[in-house]
Structures are given as structure tokens and as C-alpha cells.
Amino acid sequence: MALTRDQLIELARANAKASLNPSVAYSFGGEKLSAEALNKTFIKELNELGSTPQDFRENKNLIYTLMEVGLTEVLPQKVLQAYGQFADVRTFAQGTKPVYKVRISEASKKRAKQFVTRVGLAGRYEVFKLDGYSLEVPTAAYGGAARIEWEELLDGRMTMNDYYSLVLEGMDEAVYREIAKALEALINNVPALQKSVQTTFSETEMDKLLQIADSYGGKSTIYCTFEFAATMLPAASANWSDAMKDEIWNNGYFAVYKGHRVIILPQSFEENLGMTATYADKVIDPSLAYIIPTGAEKPVKVAFEGTAQVKSFDNRDWSTEIQTYQKLGVATYMVNPGICIYQNTTLKKYIGTK
Numbered sequence: 001m002a003l004t005r006d007q008l009i010e011l012a013r014a015n016a017k018a019s020l021n022p023s024v025a026y027s028f029g030g031e032k033l034s035a036e037a038l039n040k041t042f043i044k045e046l047n048e049l050g051s052t053p054q055d056f057r058e059n060k061n062l063i064y065t066l067m068e069v070g071l072t073e074v075l076p077q078k079v080l081q082a083y084g085q086f087a088d089v090r091t092f093a094q095g096t097k098p099v100y101k102v103r104i105s106e107a108s109k110k111r112a113k114q115f116v117t118r119v120g121l122a123g124r125y126e127v128f129k130l131d132g133y134s135l136e137v138p139t140a141a142y143g144g145a146a147r148i149e150w151e152e153l154l155d156g157r158m159t160m161n162d163y164y165s166l167v168l169e170g171m172d173e174a175v176y177r178e179i180a181k182a183l184e185a186l187i188n189n190v191p192a193l194q195k196s197v198q199t200t201f202s203e204t205e206m207d208k209l210l211q212i213a214d215s216y217g218g219k220s221t222i223y224c225t226f227e228f229a230a231t232m233l234p235a236a237s238a239n240w241s242d243a244m245k246d247e248i249w250n251n252g253y254f255a256v257y258k259g260h261r262v263i264i265l266p267q268s269f270e271e272n273l274g275m276t277a278t279y280a281d282k283v284i285d286p287s288l289a290y291i292i293p294t295g296a297e298k299p300v301k302v303a304f305e306g307t308a309q310v311k312s313f314d315n316r317d318w319s320t321e322i323q324t325y326q327k328l329g330v331a332t333y334m335v336n337p338g339i340c341i342y343q344n345t346t347l348k349k350y351i352g353t354k
Contacts, residue, residue, distance in 0.1 A: 012070050020081065022035035046066060049066075086290065087179065087300035087301070087302050093306065135301060137330070143324050173268065176268065185332055194338075196341075197343045198342070206342055212338070213292065217293045218295065219260050219261075220294060221260060221294060223290040225267050226252065226253065231344060231347070232262070233248070268283045278353045279350045280351050281350045285349045287349065289341065290339065292338075293338040
């Protein structure tokens with residue numbers, strides 16, 4: 001029995017959630033289905049709606065709605081999974097100005113500590129301001145387009161699920177690139193005492209930064225690429241325990257550095273500019289490690305506005321151009337004065353010969 005429009009939308013939403021956490025069973029149609037089963041069902045239904053050019057023409061508005069539902073559900077959650085520990089990711093309604101409320105800044109907390117002193121009864125008290133404020137993140141449309149040839153649909157060489165997967169991957173990559181730019185901008189706003197620029201990894205320099213960040217609330221967390229984490233090795237390797245040696249062999253880095261968690265940022269590469277290129281640019285600068293105090297205000301703000309939009313245009317050669325966009329904004333704010341940055345300039349933002 002064919003699924004109704006509402007059932008297909010429910011399936012698209014359930015499949016999107018399942019793609020984020022494949023180990024959990026999800027409810028659809030009164031049943032508990034695995035992520036794999038949901039995905040197979042969704043692909044089957046999506047491809048049937050556009051199995052022939054005639055079916056695609058008849059069902060394209062419904063197909064686009066299913067794509068919009070999936071993209072709207074998945075994109076913010078994928079970003080949250082990858083960067084949620086230092087990025088505040090939120091979704092705002094269409095037409096709503098994305099505003100983040102910062103109730104009490106770290107600076108206020110530090111001043112509050114300084115003004116808590118012993119006083120006499122009915123004495124005069126020093127007054128300080130809890131300077132909560134609002135941060136606005138401007139949004140813009142990010143999107144892309146793909147061209148589907150009529151003959152590709154006829155021959156079955158291109159399916160609607162193929163397009164959906166490509167769009168999801170491309171939009172995901174666009175968000176990551178914006179976050180990478182925002183992260184790199186942080187180094188220009190960090191006080192000189194809270195950053196260290198070296199040509200190698202130095203335990204002494206890293207320990208100094210950790211001490212500063214820890215003073216803002218418990219053990220801080222180190223965020224970096226695998227490439228940087230692999231350099232964070234204690235100098236006295238002769239004193240390593242067998243467990244330490246096993247961890248390096250199995251993982252390539254220490255997941256905990258002197259009591260501080262090390263979170264690996266996902267790395268990818270910019271598209272190569274031609275077959276003769278001898279290098280490829282990395283999205284995340286591997287030379288930078290971000291040390292962020294535990295429980296502090298997150299420095300990166302990612303705002304999704306409204307839902308994903310999908311629309312198509314028919315060309316004179318019978319091909320179809322499908323366009324997709326999502327409004328989003330990425331910004332960094334130094335609302336947390338305890339952030340520290342270590343830079344190892346030996347690690348380059350490209351691979352190959354430039």
C-alpha cells in the first residue's frame with residue numbers, strides 16, 4: 001500500500017534522525033525500525049516517486065518537501081554533533097533575528113569573586129554590574145545547484161536519493177568551512193598572554209596556557225585536529241607506561257593530556273582546482289589548538305534560520321536544475337576571557353607541494 005503524503009514526511013523526519021544515531025531503533029508507522037531499515041525504506045520511496053521522468057514531473061513538489069524536511073532536521077544536528085562542545089548551535093524561525101542571550105559574562109564572575117570580602121555589619125559595599133547582554137548573528141543564504149539530465153533519469157543512472165545525498169554532503173561542508181573561518185579569527189582577539197606561537201610543540205608553553213584556562217573553572221578542554229594532537233607527546237618517552245604506548249599505537253594521540261580532554265576536530269579538504277594541482281587546502285587549520293575552560297560560554301555561535309528550501313528550473317535541453325539553500329550565520333564572540341590558543345607553525349594548512 002502506497003504511503004500517504006503525511007506518512008512520507010514522517011518517514012523523511014525519522015530517517016533524518018536515524019542517520020545521526022544509527023544504533024537506536026526509531027518509531028515509524030507504529031513499529032520500531034532500525035536506522036538501516038528506515039534508510040532503505042526512505043530510499044525506496046524517494047526513488048519510486050522519481051523513478052521515471054513522468055513520475056518525477058508529477059511528484060517533484062512532494063520530493064522537494066521530503067528533501068527539505070530531511071535537510072532541516074539533519075544539518076543543525078550534524079553540526080551540533082561535530083562542534084557542539086564549543087559551538088552554540090540553535091535554530092530560529094524564518095524572519096526571526098538570531099539573538100543569543102548572555103546572562104552573566106565570565107568577566108562579571110571574576111569581578112564578583114574580587115568583591116566578595118569581609119565587611120562590617122551595615123557597612124558600605126562595593127557595587128559591581130552583572131553585565132549580561134545580547135549577541136546578534138547575521139544570517140545569509142548558503143546553497144548550491146545540481147543539474148539532472150533527462151536521460152539520466154530514463155536510464156536510472158541518477159536517482160533522487162543520489163541528489164539528496166550530494167546536497168546534504170555539500171551543505172554540511174559549507175557550514176564546516178564557515179566554522180573553520182570563525183575559529184581562525186579567534187586568534188586575533190585573544191590577549192597576548194593567552195596565546196603561544198611556536199615552531200614545534202612545547203610542553204612548557206602548553207602547560208602555561210592550560211594553567212591560565214584552568215583558572216577560569218576546572219579542567220579545560222583542548223580542541224584540535226588529529227594532526228596537532230599527534231604532536232602533543234611528553235618529551236620523556238622513556239618513562240611512558242605500557243598503557244601510554246598502547247594508546248599512541250592504537251589512536252595516534254593521547255585522548256587525555258595531563259588531565260585535560262583532547263577533542264579531535266573533523267578535518268576535510270577544499271575541492272582541488274584541477275588535475276595538475278600539487279596541493280590541497282585543509283578546511284581546519286591544523287596548526288591551531290583551542291583551550292577552552294570547562295562550563296564557559298561557547299565562543300562560536302551557529303544560527304540556522306528557517307528551513308531548507310528546494311526549487312527546480314527546467315532547461316530548454318530537457319535537463320532540470322535543482323537548487324537548494326539554507327539561511328545560516330556563524331560568528332565568534334570573545335564572551336569568555338579564559339580561552340587560550342597554541343599555534344604550531346610547522347603544521348601547514350595544505351597538503352602536498354605549494
